[in-house]
Amino acid sequence: MTTLFEPTRLGDIALANRIVMAPLTRNRAQAGNVPGPLTVEYYRQRASAGLIIAEATQISPMGQGYLDTPGIHSPEQVAGWRKVTDAVHAGGGRIVLQLWHVGRISHSSLLPDGAQPVSSSAHRPNAKTFTREGFVDTSAPRALRDDEIPDLIEDYRRAAVNAIEAGFDGVEVHAANNYLLDQFMRDSVNDRSGPYGGSIANRTRLVVDIMKSVAGAIGAARTGIRLSPVTTFNDTPRDSDPQALYGHLIRELAPLGLAFVHMIEGETGGARAPADLVTPFDYAALKQSFAGGWIVNNGYDAPTATKVVADGAADAVAFGRPFISNPDLVRRLRENAPLNPLRAELLYGGGAEGYTDYPALP
Numbered sequence: 001m002t003t004l005f006e007p008t009r010l011g012d013i014a015l016a017n018r019i020v021m022a023p024l025t026r027n028r029a030q031a032g033n034v035p036g037p038l039t040v041e042y043y044r045q046r047a048s049a050g051l052i053i054a055e056a057t058q059i060s061p062m063g064q065g066y067l068d069t070p071g072i073h074s075p076e077q078v079a080g081w082r083k084v085t086d087a088v089h090a091g092g093g094r095i096v097l098q099l100w101h102v103g104r105i106s107h108s109s110l111l112p113d114g115a116q117p118v119s120s121s122a123h124r125p126n127a128k129t130f131t132r133e134g135f136v137d138t139s140a141p142r143a144l145r146d147d148e149i150p151d152l153i154e155d156y157r158r159a160a161v162n163a164i165e166a167g168f169d170g171v172e173v174h175a176a177n178n179y180l181l182d183q184f185m186r187d188s189v190n191d192r193s194g195p196y197g198g199s200i201a202n203r204t205r206l207v208v209d210i211m212k213s214v215a216g217a218i219g220a221a222r223t224g225i226r227l228s229p230v231t232t233f234n235d236t237p238r239d240s241d242p243q244a245l246y247g248h249l250i251r252e253l254a255p256l257g258l259a260f261v262h263m264i265e266g267e268t269g270g271a272r273a274p275a276d277l278v279t280p281f282d283y284a285a286l287k288q289s290f291a292g293g294w295i296v297n298n299g300y301d302a303p304t305a306t307k308v309v310a311d312g313a314a315d316a317v318a319f320g321r322p323f324i325s326n327p328d329l330v331r332r333l334r335e336n337a338p339l340n341p342l343r344a345e346l347l348y349g350g351g352a353e354g355y356t357d358y359p360a361l362p
């Protein structure tokens, strides 16, 4: 029976164990959205994870949606991340970067020259974001023109190349939690006509093109994707047929030979089986059409994570909140040690408190 503590491979990425640190936005980037010394220390402390998926990181200035989130589009950002990856590698860990474009979950004050956020369509969600002025309503988005899509794909490709230059072992394209790529995939948002709207094949085209471009640039075996087929996070209703939509996407991605799919099961950070979901989502059906690595996430603890790996239903399990408050989560799971409680008021922004001051076991 496979345990959480056995090594595995996700494409070319060799993991010492199957416990993954989920991507976690902490809003502690420094001037220029550059990760600083505290961020180096934060990830260094967590290097015993089999794999760290570093926090969502904007691929371009237009991809930003919250204050003080890091980027991977400037030389200074690449240099800042290089210190993080060096520290994790020195600790024997592996780390990939989550590539992010928020789409309509943004505010003009965060965007170049006060620009309008961009999305598949000009529908404003009833969502808030965090700016220098505190929590504010997101700004009304505009629909990207078809002739702007090639530049967007190029931004993802270049960000992936920058991530490799910064020493990452690979990238995870963020196609979850209703940011830009979900805004294209879901018919609850996307009402475009043309090559990126209408049919499921058209709505998934952008994601598939991005995955091909990124995999072509850095290697499919270093490229993964994160999905959340039924989450309504960010005030975004589900697609009218999530099973068909994400099933089609996985079948399109399967031939690329990607390193992994990272699946958020249920409502991100909430119910694994949402009560309002009439037909339960069949994740196993998606896994069946994908030969690469399969990471699962959302509300796992030691017994449920142990079981999903033992059953062969996943290759690895990602932990989010438990990794924030337990830098040595792998050891604690192995030794069945108690976990530190999370200080939720210190999640977003600030300094060392609630970031690098959670104690490891003596």
Ligand SMILES: Cc1cc2nc3c(=O)[nH]c(=O)nc-3n(C[C@H](O)[C@H](O)[C@H](O)COP(=O)(O)O)c2cc1C
Residues within 6 Å of the ligand: 022, 023, 024, 025, 026, 055, 056, 098, 174, 176, 177, 226, 264, 268, 269, 270, 297, 298, 299, 300, 318, 319, 320, 321, 322, 347
């Ligand atoms: C503080 C915080 C920040 C998060 N930031 C991200 C992020 O940057 N990218 C992402 O895909 N998910 C993000 N999530 C979602 C987590 O990766 C994860 O899916 C969620 O916490 C559920 O896993 P858990 O039950 O193990 O915490 C975030 C969650 C929290 C609590």
